Amino acid sequence: MGLSVKFNGYELNQYIDVLIGFTPFSGAEWSPELLGDAGLKRGADFSYTTYKQKQIPMPYTVLEDLGEKHDELARILNVDEPKELVFGNAPDRVFYAVPMGDLDFDDYECLGEGVITWLVPDGLAHSTVEKTFPASLNADGILEATIVNRGTESVPVSYEIVHKHENGYLGIVSQYGVMQYGCVEETDWENYKQNEKLVRLSDLSALPDDPGTNYMHPNHVMGGSLVTETIGGKPCLRLRSTGAVSAGKWIGAMKTLTVPADSEGHAGAKNFYCYLNHWFETGLMGQTAEQSIAFLTGDNKVICGYSLFKSDMTGNTACLEFWLNGKIVRSISFAPSSSDNANPFNNGRGHNDIRKEGDKVTFYWFGNYPSYRSSAIRNMECKKIQVAFTQFDSRGLGNKYVTRNYLRSLEFQKMGVEKWRDVPNRYQEGDVVSIDGEAARVYVNGMANTGDEMIGTKYFHVPPGETKVQFYYSSFCNPAPVVTARIKEAFL
Incomplete structure (x- = not known):
């Protein structure tokens, strides 16, 4: 050989x-x-x-x-x-x-x-080998890592920052440049409008099935049932039965949740943020299914939402729809395969979110945040959340149904509750900030987050030899984050 x-x-x-x-x-x-x-x-x-x-x-x-x-x-x-x-x-x-x-x-x-x-x-x-360099406190009490580049050329540095406490600011400093994220002035206690988590997936799972009207899709028939099961170590809401067949219609099941009051006793959220995680992945060509989430007013108007479905009965094309004020404002086609390049809702990812601020709704798609406005929704308050799963006609839940059609996470926050209390800071305990030095991109819990990057940030390389990199964070962040720097050396 x-x-x-x-x-x-x-x-x-x-x-x-x-x-x-x-x-x-x-x-x-x-x-x-x-x-x-x-x-x-x-x-x-x-x-x-x-x-x-x-x-x-x-x-x-x-x-x-x-x-x-x-x-x-x-x-x-x-x-x-x-x-x-x-x-x-x-x-x-x-x-x-x-x-x-x-x-x-x-x-x-x-x-x-x-x-x-x-x-x-x-x-x-x-x-091909990634070298890691953990940071520790130096003699001056500053979190510091010494990066040793034994290659012959300067290389980019990537970082993983795991938070052990709330934090509002990250600074990464070396003699070759400075990178900053968040806000230096962010405080831990102040009089401000805070966000409050009001709904989780478990709250939705505990509700009985709702056989009533699906207000995003009034023609869909909700005669079936949903169930929550642990799949891959995570609780997943899925369709258990479709109910009686209704010719030419999507049939399935739905849950409708009434948003609880905030800590001040007010029910309804004019401004809100909701994190979602879907698993929508086919196992065979021609499978069909749908899942949707709608944020409703008290009188059942659709403020905004997502509809994720596959109606292609021969190939492998699915669609994600953005809804605003009861109408579709954008449709995106994609292949619901296991490929990271094709499907953002495969097993390894599935991140999604939606934010309403006055008349503006911001959606999420593949690391980007498209926004749309409608003056009609400015003062609409979200008082209900509807989640529905359906299959078309008599195709059933066998091989013709999308193999993985689950909702794995739902966290609904009301934005702007006026309080004097501990601020829910930009980075929470357990949050992971990942910085890709080569691509010059920052991610928070796996989602692109370019809005945190401060003006003047320079994604620096480190030359051959030793380079000290120091890490700064909010004064109230105690204990300090756990920081690891990573490089792949390069050679002439």
Whole structure:
């Protein structure tokens, strides 16, 4: 068995043998720049130096079945962008490369020889091993991590910050830049309008089924029943039975919850926030199902809501609808598969939320927060929440029903209750803030949260050697968050 060479997931030594003596450790292609018009009589002034792309020529031989192996190799190398390239003599590093030129292939009956020249546009090998650096309090009582980069190039840093107490501010500081999130001035006690959690999924699950009118979909028939089961370690609300078949209609079951009064005794929320988590994932083509959530006034007008359904009876296309003032304002098609790229409601994710502030409702879709306005809803108060699950006509709950159609979380908060008490700060105990240094994005509990980023934040890289990074947080945050910095080294 010759040297292992994996490109884009394919093992090339099934087709070729890399010649002895080959090494991927070629040096950088340095490109110094001089100032030729500096007015010097001799020599030139140095301006700067950098490195360009890297080329790695790899000589190889092919034994027997030359034509077949040559064609298979050509198929594998036919890519339209750099792909992962890993050599067996450096398995802890990956290049992002494309082949260049021809294969310089010579055919000697049962023996073939050639050269694949790999072009590495960024000129670097990237470590496949992530190094972690936990932060701890230094002699001055400042939370600090020492990042040791044993590579040969500067690399981005990612962070995980797990909160052990409420917190309103995060600062990340090094000699190379400053990153800030939240609000430095946020306090723990003040006279303010607070949010109050009034409803959880367990409150909804405890209610009897409602066979009445589904106000988002009045033509749907609610004659069945819902049940809450623990699936994958989480309580999930799902459809247990659809009830009697009604030809040409969606049939199923529903629960209607009356929003309880806040701590001041007022029932109804003019401004509110609701976090949801759905699992909506098919197991076969052509499956159908629906789940919806509607936020209603006391007289049953639909203020806003989501309708998540699949009516495609042959393929695998589902739809998410945004509802505002009883109307659909946007429909988004997606594939309800297990793929993270296609389906935000698969088993590993499912995050969703909705926020009403006066006449504006903000929805969520794949890390973005589209907003819509309607003057008609400005003073509408949410007094009821309806959650419904249905199947079409007589298709039943067998193989024609979406395999995973569950609601895994519902947390409803009323916004703006005037109180003098402990402020529910931006980051709560247990919240996890994740910062992706390469993508320059921040996430809170798995959801994109660009609104927390303060102006002037710089997502800095750390060079080879040791770099101290310090972490700051609100003075009332005690104990301190648990912080871990992470890097993947890069090599010339």
